Amino acid sequence: MRPKLKMPSKKWVTRKESGNNHSEMNQRLNKRKVKDNVASVSARGILIFVNFLALLIFCGIFWKALPILSLVSLPELLFSSSWHPMKNEFGLFPFIIGTMAVTLLAMIISLPVCMLTSIYLSEYAKRRFREVSRFAIDILAGIPSVVYGLCGVLVIVPLVEFMGELIGVQTTGYSLLAGGIVLAVMVIPFIVSISMEVLRMVPEPYRESALALGATRWETVKYVVLKKARSGLIAATVLGFARAFGETMAVLMVVGNVAQIPTSLFDAAYPLPALIANNYGEVMSIPLYDAALMSAAFILMLVVTLFSLTAHYALLKVGKTIA
Amino acid sequence: MKKRKLEENIFKALMIISLLGVFAALAGIIMVVAVKGLSSLNLSMIIETPKGGYYLGKEGGIANAIVGSLYLMAGATTLAFIISLPVALALQKEYLSKRFADFTRLVLDILWGTPSIVYGVFGFVIMVYLGMRASLLGGIVVLTLLMVPIMVRAMDEAIRLVPFEMKEMAYALGTTRVETTFAVVLKQAMPGIVTAVILAFGRGIGDAASILFTAGYTDDIPTSLLDPVASLPLAVFFQIGTPVPEVQARAYAAALILLVIVIVINIIARILGWRFARHIVR
């Protein structure tokens, strides 16, 4: 073995080993460690804070909604159609139906479009075109809901009114149908971008092996890609549903806002978010009105949370089946 | 064979129709807003506040809303950034167990999905509790709440794309976790972090439901944090509903400005992504 200090006379000389230098470095190291530990503790702290904040929002709204149950029972709150805040009658049923109707309608309109579009962009389009389309879809997704609402008022409402005239239905145009159409356009970019991502996650070899068997592009999509991506596409749909469910302003502007159970597409409806937006802020004068609207907000939040959880687990499943 | 080809073609045609439909929707929205907005947009629209009440007064412009939105977004974006960056960095696996980090991610995703009207309601409850009126401060706080989950998750995605080998390189030099985080991870994820901020800005500036009760609306430009403040999305919402054409024009102008901001933001996000990418290792 080489003797330890056989330093060559070349210029490859290492640092002098002086005791002083060593203790200096140790001190420095201690300081660095302290910093590191402080950071680690603050990391934990800040994440706990975030979770606590989420809990606070949830509990805060629950706690403010609770008093309503001292007046009306839960089934009454959910299934009664009588909404007369002045007389202390708080039945949310028309609003719940309104929300469901407008959301379902939007999904029925948008889903086929979303699926077809995302399949085209992911499976057929060239890379370049896909990038350009993604840019357009990002812009569409970023348009504020009031702008959608504005376009709804200017274009969709008159269109619906005209359609009503054509088939002989009395309508102002401010209707379930108008709300559904506007909402559908709003959720399309949202669902398409998630679906596209899910479809791109399916590894290329799956496609190649199907194509190699002589399957057409469409057959490859139908029998291989869609099977692999199924739960991801469900997740995208569920997330779109959640988004539509809580959308407020655009729908509020075109849906008519009449507290009734709509019986046709051309009737006005009154979804929960619109109810809150229209009345909250001036409710302090009537006792329990506040709590009633809070319960509406709580329902919104609960449903959206459930949807988010569903989508989350569906997406986890995709990760597992594909990888 | 013929049937198979036919099926393929039918579906392909449907797909192209759908895609064209989506593009048409985008083009239609841009056109409607541009046509309506451009005809109502002029200099006095941008630099004057409304005269005689924003709901009925025929004179004046939307300077109150433009400046108001600017104030709101400057405050909310800054606050949200200050909160989001540490949260996103803390989500790295070096600091906490994967389970806790993943749980927090899920919570943030749920918050992201929570309708903005719920944030508005929550913000209002807190403000009533504190004895505050609708104000610039209230609006800023609620918009911050709305933007934080978006910003954190987008930053988190960017941070997770930092190659493990690169972190490993830093650790191999004997760096601590914080040193690695700030010297390496932050630099490498910078384009993604900038994009995250811009993305959240885009969401925040267009949101009306959350500031409906919390920021209020006014004809004037606020002079303190406790004054109510006007905003572009609410300028659209309130002024479209009047019967007065001059007031509606203000709504169109506000909508056009919002739309332009959103498009510009999308473009900037892309360009900034490249510029900050100078030191990025691919």
Next chain:
Amino acid sequence: MSKIKIKKLSVSYGNHQVLNEVSLDIPERQIIAVIGPSGCGKTTLLKSMNRLLDLNEDVAVSGDIAIDGENIYRPDIDVNALRKRVGFLPQRPYPLPMSIFDNVAFGPKIHGLDVSSLSVVSNKEREGKGNKGTQRLVEHYLRLAGLWEEVKDRLNAPAAKLSIGQQQRLALARVLSIEPEIILADEPTSALDPISAKLVETQFKILKENYTIIFVTHILRQARRLADYIIFLYMGDLIEHGPAVRFFGEPCDEKTKAYISGEIS
């Protein structure tokens, strides 16, 4: 004297055992090659020596590794200080996301090393602390890694812009900049073109005067060219180890013979 003593080292990821009770002594100031077919635990052995393994999830290490007689898996050992003593050169050079200059200056800055302790520098230069000193420092290590001539005019360019061969020598400069005693290198030339690979090999030969260099390779010829000492792993077991001359000249184990003659790979 042996620099590193490894005693009954076993490593497993989850249920997958990667190293089985490896025990060996590694001599000082030589080039040591760890060879063996891919997936036999070479990289794991390497990363266990500066505890980079700790970064992986569910990895279990048992046994001990002593460097200069000090067990590095003792709980009170400081990994940051350990990693300063044991540098690591990765398979694919990931430059840090900064300029060429900062890539080299980063390590000394973190550890508070500066030019004043560098005995190669003249007294006059030693006075130029701060920025001037750092410049001298960066130049020193870039020269040591054989990269200075190629990059001296563009030190502020992003390191990502360098060719991959240059990036690997930059990584070498970065490793040297923290003044380690041991350099671990994980297939340091496998991602490089032949000319860059040759440059790195040349630097290794120069550096072994002062450093203990342990490198992993699956190229037998490279081990022959460079190494003074060979460690042969097969499926997580240590088969044979010893000076290169003896290892290639008169291998004892059947598996070693088979590997050298190319029957197993």
